[in-house]
Amino acid sequence: MSRTLLIAEHDGKQLNPSTAKALTGALAVGHPVDIAVFAADAGPVAEQAASLEGADKVLKVERAENEHPLAATLAPQIEALAADYSHVFMPSTTFGKDVMPRAAALLGSPQVSDIMEVLDAHSFKRPIYANNVIVTVKAPSDTVVTGTIRTASFKDAPAGGQAEITDKSLDVELPGHSRFVELEVHKSDRPDLQSAQRVVSGGRGVGNKENFEIIYRIADKLGAGVGASRAAVDAGFVPNDMQVGQTGKIVAPELYMCFGISGAIQHVTGIKDAGTIVAVNKDPDAPIFEIADIGLVGDLFEIIPELEEKLG
Amino acid sequence: MKILVPIKRTIDYNIKAKVTRDGSGVVTDGVKMSINPFDEIALEEAIRIKERGEAEEIIAVSIGVSGAQQQLRTALAMGADRAILVETEEATQPLHAARILLKIREEEGTDLVLMGKQAIDDDANQTGQMLAALWGRPQATFTSKLTFEDGWLKATREVDAGLETIAVELPAVVTTDLRLNEPRFVKMPDIMKAKRKPLDQRKLEELGVEAPAKLEVGTHEPPPERKGGHKVESVDELVAELKERGVLS
Ligand SMILES: Cc1cc2nc3c(=O)[nH]c(=O)nc-3n(C[C@H](O)[C@H](O)[C@H](O)COP(=O)(O)OP(=O)(O)OC[C@H]3O[C@@H](n4cnc5c(N)ncnc54)[C@H](O)[C@@H]3O)c2cc1C
Ligand SMILES: Nc1ncnc2c1ncn2[C@@H]1O[C@H](COP(=O)(O)O)[C@@H](O)[C@H]1O
Numbered sequence: 001m002s003r004t005l006l007i008a009e010h011d012g013k014q015l016n017p018s019t020a021k022a023l024t025g026a027l028a029v030g031h032p033v034d035i036a037v038f039a040a041d042a043g044p045v046a047e048q049a050a051s052l053e054g055a056d057k058v059l060k061v062e063r064a065e066n067e068h069p070l071a072a073t074l075a076p077q078i079e080a081l082a083a084d085y086s087h088v089f090m091p092s093t094t095f096g097k098d099v100m101p102r103a104a105a106l107l108g109s110p111q112v113s114d115i116m117e118v119l120d121a122h123s124f125k126r127p128i129y130a131n132n133v134i135v136t137v138k139a140p141s142d143t144v145v146t147g148t149i150r151t152a153s154f155k156d157a158p159a160g161g162q163a164e165i166t167d168k169s170l171d172v173e174l175p176g177h178s179r180f181v182e183l184e185v186h187k188s189d190r191p192d193l194q195s196a197q198r199v200v201s202g203g204r205g206v207g208n209k210e211n212f213e214i215i216y217r218i219a220d221k222l223g224a225g226v227g228a229s230r231a232a233v234d235a236g237f238v239p240n241d242m243q244v245g246q247t248g249k250i251v252a253p254e255l256y257m258c259f260g261i262s263g264a265i266q267h268v269t270g271i272k273d274a275g276t277i278v279a280v281n282k283d284p285d286a287p288i289f290e291i292a293d294i295g296l297v298g299d300l301f302e303i304i305p306e307l308e309e310k311l312g
Numbered sequence: 313m314k315i316l317v318p319i320k321r322t323i324d325y326n327i328k329a330k331v332t333r334d335g336s337g338v339v340t341d342g343v344k345m346s347i348n349p350f351d352e353i354a355l356e357e358a359i360r361i362k363e364r365g366e367a368e369e370i371i372a373v374s375i376g377v378s379g380a381q382q383q384l385r386t387a388l389a390m391g392a393d394r395a396i397l398v399e400t401e402e403a404t405q406p407l408h409a410a411r412i413l414l415k416i417r418e419e420e421g422t423d424l425v426l427m428g429k430q431a432i433d434d435d436a437n438q439t440g441q442m443l444a445a446l447w448g449r450p451q452a453t454f455t456s457k458l459t460f461e462d463g464w465l466k467a468t469r470e471v472d473a474g475l476e477t478i479a480v481e482l483p484a485v486v487t488t489d490l491r492l493n494e495p496r497f498v499k500m501p502d503i504m505k506a507k508r509k510p511l512d513q514r515k516l517e518e519l520g521v522e523a524p525a526k527l528e529v530g531t532h533e534p535p536p537e538r539k540g541g542h543k544v545e546s547v548d549e550l551v552a553e554l555k556e557r558g559v560l561s
Contacts, residue, residue: 011473070478071441072450094471098453101406101441110407110527113436127535128435129329133338136530143525177484178450181466181477194472198559230490240456240470240491247430247490249472255559265328272538276559278550284543293541296550306547311560 002031002121004087007078008049009095012039012067015048017195018091020156023052025149026089027157028118032056035163036081038074040067046165053161059168068180069095075102080170082107082144087121092148092250093194104146112137112147121145130246131269151194152252152273186239188226190216193242196225199253199274201244203267204231205260205281205300212237215259218304221311227251229261245270259300263288280304313367313482315358316422318413319387319395320348321380322433329433335531338433347383350428352390353488356495357458358426359391366460367424369393373416375404381511388506389498395509400516406434407524410442415521417447422483424465429454429487440487450480456491 006026009016019035026033034057035049042060050058061081065073078099082088088103090096092114104111117125122139124147139145193199200222202215212232219226227244228237244251246266252273259280261267268291271277279292282299289295296303323329324344332339347355361367372392374380377399384395398412417425430437444451452458452467456475459466460482469476470489544550554560 071453072444072480075445094454094469097437098441098451098471101436101438102445102451104438105407105410105442105445108407108524110405110525111436111438112527113438123530129323129338129433130435131535132329133331133532134535135532138528138530140525140527175448175450177481179479181479183471183473184475184477186474234491239474241472241474246432246435255554266325272535276554276557277538277541278554289543290540291538293538294550294553295541295543296545296547297543303547307551310547310551 001084002086003084004029004031004033004089005081005085006033006035007088007090007096007099008035008037008045009091009093010037010039010045013044015045016093017156017192018093018151019049020052021151021154022089022091022149023054023157024154025115025118026087027054029087029121031087031121034059036061038066038069038077040064050163050165051159051161052157053159054157055161055163058163058165060165061168061170065174069099070178070180071099071102072178073174074099075106076172076174077170078103079106080172081168085144087145089147089149092150096148100146100148107144107146109143109146110139112139112145114150115147116150116153130265131272132265150250152250186241190219191223191225193225193227193244193249193251196251196253198222198224198255199227199251199257200224201227201229201256201258201261202232202237203229203258203261204235206232206237209237214301214304218308221308225253229267258288259304261288262286263291313424314369314371314420314422315361315367316413316417316420316425317351317355317358317370317372317387317392318425318427318439319351319355319372319374319383320428320431321345321374321376321383322348322431325349325432331532331534335533337532345379345383347386348428348431350430350488350490352495353490353492354426354428355387355390355392356493357488360493362391371396371420371422373398373413375400375409375412375516377401384511385506386498388509388511389502390496393509395511397511397513398516398519399513405526406436406438407442408526409439410446411521411524412516412519413439413443414446415519424482425485427485427487429489440485444485447485450484451487452478452480452484453487454489455486456489458486458492
C-alpha cells in the first residue's frame, strides 16, 4: 500500500498556506496524497483543501476535542489513520513540529524533519546545523515514513482541484491531561511572512519599538510582510511571531530587505531561499554583506526615508 | 518535585559547521563543544523553579561520548544536584534518545522533564515530543513562560500565529524556547564545588533499552552557496538594480 497522508494546518476557518506547500512536497514522493482535516467542524477547511490540485481525497475527522489542535489529542488519531498509509507528513511549522514527532513515536517511526528535497520514496535531503550542512537520510522501509516538510523549499500546489471529501470517524480514546487555554494572535493586515513575495525585516539596529514604525512604513509601501531578528524580538520591539531564522520562521520571498541586522548564522538560515537579499547596515564589515545580493552601507534612518521617496 | 534535564553536547552555537572532506559528517576535531543552548535554558528554568521552592532536586542527564562529562560538570556548576552520563560512541537519533530518557526517568521517578526544543546539531526538534508520547504524558513544547498550580502546569508557547497558552497535568515534558529565560554565568567557586557533586557514568548497553528503527544517514554536503553580491553606493543605485532584476517595477 503506497499512499501518502498529509495533515492539514488551519485555524478552524482558513487553511494555512503551509498546507499547499507541503502538498507539493508530499506529491514528490509519487503516491496518491490524501489530506486529513482534524476539526470540530471541518467543512469549510475541507472545501479549501479539496480545491488544491493533486489532492486525491480529503478526510474530515470531526470531534469536539479537535476544536483546538493539541499534540496529545491529535497524535493518537493520526496513529490510527496511519494504518492505511505508507507515508504521513505535516508542514514544518510550529504546528507540525509539535504534533508530528508525537505521532511518529507512537508509530515507532524515526521522523525526517524539515524535508527540503524528495530523492525517492524513502530518501530525503534535510538541513542540519542551522542550514550550514545538508544531509541525505534514508527512512527504513519496514515502518511508515513520517516527516515534516520545509515549506520554504516547495511552491504552493495550485488551486483547481476537485478532491472527493469524505467523513472519517476514528474510534480512539483521547487523554484529558492537556487543555487549550488561549491563543494570543497578533493581528496584522500585512502579508503573511511565510508566503509573502516581499519581506522587510528590522534588527537591533532599529533601536526601539517606536522606531520600528519606519520598518512598517517601508514595508507597506512595498506591500511586504514584516520580519525581525531575534535581538529585535528579545528587546521587545516586535512580537515573537515575527522572528525570522533558525528558531523562527523560514521565509522565501522574491525580495528580502533587512535593516540593522548583523547577519548571525541563525538569522541567515531563515532567508537563504529568498530571491534577492538586500541589506542595509551602517557597519561595512557586518557579516550580512557576505550573503546579501545587494548591500548598502549607511544609517537606516537616513536610507529608509530616501528609499520611500524614490519609490514614489 | 524532581526535575530531569537532558543536556546534549553540541558544537558551540557560534561556530559554523563544516562538512568533512569525504562528506561523511561534520568537522568536530578541535571544535569548541558546549551545552546545547536550549538545554542551558531548560536547566536555568529548573534551577529557578528549585530556588522558588517548587522542586527539590535537579538531575542532569546526557547521552553521548565520555567527553560529555565536561558539559555535565558545567551543568552541575550552574546548579544541577547530580548528573548521569549514558555513555555511547553512537550519535543517538531522537527516537532512541527518547527511549533512553524514558528509562532514566523511570529509574529516577521525576515528575517533570525540562528540555531543549531542539538540538542545534541535528535540528530535529523531536526528542521531547517523542518522550512524552512514549511516556503517555502531556507535552508543552516551545515554552516561553512556565508556572505551576495544583499539580498542573501552565505554559505559554511560541507558535507561528503568536502566543498559545495550554494547561497540562503533571507529570509532563516541557521543551524550551529562547525567550523563557537568560541562563546565568557560572562562577569560579561553583566550578570548584561542582567537582564534588556526583556524576554517575553508565554504559548505554547496560541500560537494557532496545534500539528503535533509525534513519540511515548518507552524505553530508554544504548548502548551495549564495553568491555574496556586491555593495551599491546610493539609494538610487539600489532602486535601479532592483528594477533591473525585475523585483521592483
Ligand atoms: C540557539 C540560537 C538560536 C537563534 N535563533 C535565531 C533566529 O531564529 N533568528 C535570529 O534573528 N537570531 C537568532 N539567534 C540570535 C542570533 O545569534 C543573533 O544574536 C541575532 O540574530 C542578532 O540580531 P541583530 O542582527 O538584530 O542584532 P545585532 O547582532 O546586534 O546587529 C545589529 C546590527 O545593526 C547595525 N546597526 C545599528 N544601528 C544601525 C543604523 N542606525 N543603521 C543601520 N544599521 C545599524 C549594526 O551595525 C549591527 O550590525 C539565535 C541564537 C541562538 C543562540
Ligand atoms: N544525546 C542527548 N543527550 C541529552 N539530551 C538529548 C540528546 N539528544 C536529544 N536530547 C534532548 O532533546 C532535545 C531535542 O533534541 P532534538 O530532537 O535532537 O532536536 C535537546 O535539546 C535535548 O534536551
